[in-house]
Amino acid sequence: MTRDVHVSAIADAVKKLCMEANVSLEPDVLRAFDRALTTERSPAGRQVLQILKDNAELARTKRIPYCQDTGMVVCFVELGQDVHVTGGGLEAAINEGIRQGYKEGYLRASIVKSPFDRVNTGDNTPGVVHVDVTPGAALKIMIMAKGGGCENRSRYTMLTPAAGLPGVKDFVIECVKTAGPDACPPLILGVGIGGTFEKAAILSKKALFRELGSPNPDPMVDALEKELLDKANRLGIGPQGYGGDTTSLGIHILTYPCHITSLPVAVTIECHAHRHKEVTL
Amino acid sequence: MSVTAGSDGIKDITTPLTDADVQSLKAGDRVRISGVIYTARDAAHGRLLPLIEKGEKLPIDVKGAIIYYTGPTPPQPGQVIGAIGPTTASRMDKFTPALLKLGLKGTMGKGYRGQPVKDALREYRGVYFGAIGGAGAVLSRHIKTAEFVAYEDLGTEAIRRLEVEAFPAIVINDCHGGDLYQDGQKQYARE
Numbered sequence: 443m444t445r446d447v448h449v450s451a452i453a454d455a456v457k458k459l460c461m462e463a464n465v466s467l468e469p470d471v472l473r474a475f476d477r478a479l480t481t482e483r484s485p486a487g488r489q490v491l492q493i494l495k496d497n498a499e500l501a502r503t504k505r506i507p508y509c510q511d512t513g514m515v516v517c518f519v520e521l522g523q524d525v526h527v528t529g530g531g532l533e534a535a536i537n538e539g540i541r542q543g544y545k546e547g548y549l550r551a552s553i554v555k556s557p558f559d560r561v562n563t564g565d566n567t568p569g570v571v572h573v574d575v576t577p578g579a580a581l582k583i584m585i586m587a588k589g590g591g592c593e594n595r596s597r598y599t600m601l602t603p604a605a606g607l608p609g610v611k612d613f614v615i616e617c618v619k620t621a622g623p624d625a626c627p628p629l630i631l632g633v634g635i636g637g638t639f640e641k642a643a644i645l646s647k648k649a650l651f652r653e654l655g656s657p658n659p660d661p662m663v664d665a666l667e668k669e670l671l672d673k674a675n676r677l678g679i680g681p682q683g684y685g686g687d688t689t690s691l692g693i694h695i696l697t698y699p700c701h702i703t704s705l706p707v708a709v710t711i712e713c714h715a716h717r718h719k720e721v722t723l
Numbered sequence: 724m725s726v727t728a729g730s731d732g733i734k735d736i737t738t739p740l741t742d743a744d745v746q747s748l749k750a751g752d753r754v755r756i757s758g759v760i761y762t763a764r765d766a767a768h769g770r771l772l773p774l775i776e777k778g779e780k781l782p783i784d785v786k787g788a789i790i791y792y793t794g795p796t797p798p799q800p801g802q803v804i805g806a807i808g809p810t811t812a813s814r815m816d817k818f819t820p821a822l823l824k825l826g827l828k829g830t831m832g833k834g835y836r837g838q839p840v841k842d843a844l845r846e847y848r849g850v851y852f853g854a855i856g857g858a859g860a861v862l863s864r865h866i867k868t869a870e871f872v873a874y875e876d877l878g879t880e881a882i883r884r885l886e887v888e889a890f891p892a893i894v895i896n897d898c899h900g901g902d903l904y905q906d907g908q909k910q911y912a913r914e
Contacts, residue, residue, distance in 0.1 A: 483911065484907070484910075484911055486893070486907070487911075490855060493855055493858050493861055493891075494855075494857065494858060496861055497855075497857070497858040497859070497860050497861040500860040500861055500864075501806075501859075501860040504860065505799075506796075506799075506802075506805060506806055506859070506860040506863055507796045507805060507806040507859055507860065508806065508857065508859060508860055509806060509808055509856075509857045509858075509859045510793060510794060510795050510796050510805065510806040510807050510808050510859040510879075511794070511808075511810065511859075512796060512806075548796060548797045548798070548799045548805055549796055549797075550794065550795070550796040550797070550805070550806075550879050551878065551879070552794075552879070560766070562878055564878075589857075591810060591811045591833070591834070591856065594811070622834070622835060622904070623833060623834045623835060623853075623904055624811050624813065624833065624834030624835060625834075626833065626856035626857045676912065676913040676914065677908065677912060678907070678908040678909065678910065678911035678912030678913065679907075679908055680907060680908070680911055682833070682853065682855055682856060683833075683834070683853075683904050683907065683908070684853075684893065684903060684904075684907045685903075685904075685906065685907020685908055685909075685910050685911045686907070686911050687911060713856070713857055714857055715857040
């Protein structure tokens with residue numbers, strides 16, 4: 443049995459997700475601010491964290507965007523193979539939702555049509571859409587409003603298998619150092635390890651959708667995440683780079699099998715303005 | 724003198740800034756900025772540079788001024804401006820020394836500046852302020868008026884004249900070689 447989902451329902455859902463994500467941080471991020479406030483030694487760092495909390499409250503109550511960079515919309519879709527999208531194309535519907543959401547929400551248009559001529563498209567479209575086809579008849583849409591400043595500090599490397607786990611750890615910490623104050627710490631890191639060049643990069647984005655502060659289901663990877671988080675927070679960069687203990691709020695890893703020759707590692711750098719929302723239609 | 728120390732340890736700054744004002748500011752100083760500041764980021768700087776190179780008049784008088792690297796969200800009905808936090812300053816590094824040479828006194832953004840900018844801050848007596856990245860809603864409350872001055876076609880990247888009141892910032896790089904990012908990290912790094 444297939445289930446029909448009309449494109450207007452998809453566009454409407456994406457519109458609402460975009461508008462909400464930009465004014466209302468998810469509870470996992472707010473809880474992470476509170477946790478950090480209990481451990482941060484730096485007075486300047488604590489002050490920044492408190493202002494970020496105030497900013498979140500003001501954004502939510504006055505519906506002012508949390509950050510002026512309302513991002514490029516990155517959208518992960520889990521499309522049940524028994525879903526039949528009617529009335530048009532899936533990706534066009536998502537972009538229509540972005541268009542409407544960014545206009546109605548008074549959100550910033552931050553996308554240029556071509557990387558060369560740099561002319562703004564005016565409506566923040568297109569987004570970047572990843573679709574996984576899954577069993578069943580559900581349609582899950584996850585969106586992230588991804589800021590440019592932190593995205594610009596994201597990195598990729600292809601390690602040798604001999605470089606191994608120590609090589610992975612060194613690279614991730616190196617990414618935190620190079621991101622530094624530019625990427626608006628406290629940072630959240632999505633790390634994709636394994637697969638191929640593009641698979642690692644996509645995993646690094648997808649890893650960011652896991653609830654902040656929740657354990658990784660794989661105990662070995664969970665231990666690695668905690669070790670890396672501790673290392674990152676010993677760097678001293680701190681909130682906004684003013685010095686302190688809260689350089690990162692979380693490091694999330696996703697892995698995938700890879701070729702005998704390869705050890706791909708991709709790190710997506712996300713700022714504290716971690717604006718993500720999801721819905722299942 | 725347009726820099727005065729508040730009783731809470733925060734320095735109050737009123738634009739425009741003089742050399743003496745800049746010299747009194749040290750990396751790590753918390754400040755509140757009031758008066759007129761200008762917004763400009765990547766695309767606007769791209770248009771200013773050819774004018775500077777040809778010796779032509781700029782659409783804003785940069786003498787004593789502060790340029791804020793930001794691209795705000797559009798105002799909702801009844802609002803002066805939308806969210807207005809800082810963008811990454813290093814993308815403007817290419818343009819900053821030439822503007823400091825013309826008398827620009829302050830830039831404001833977030834993130835590291837390159838060595839040529841730090842050198843220019845010393846040579847021409849300028850200061851780089853950090854605003855809190857991602858605190859766009861809170862910072863919008865400190866903007867009293869906003870109007871387009873130039874390049875309105877650039878939308879969010881246009882040059883705007885802002886009247887600000889007690890806009891909170893911190894001195895990252897001063898004109899004496901001080902660097903809050905270096906000092907702060909050194910103080911809190913644990914090995």
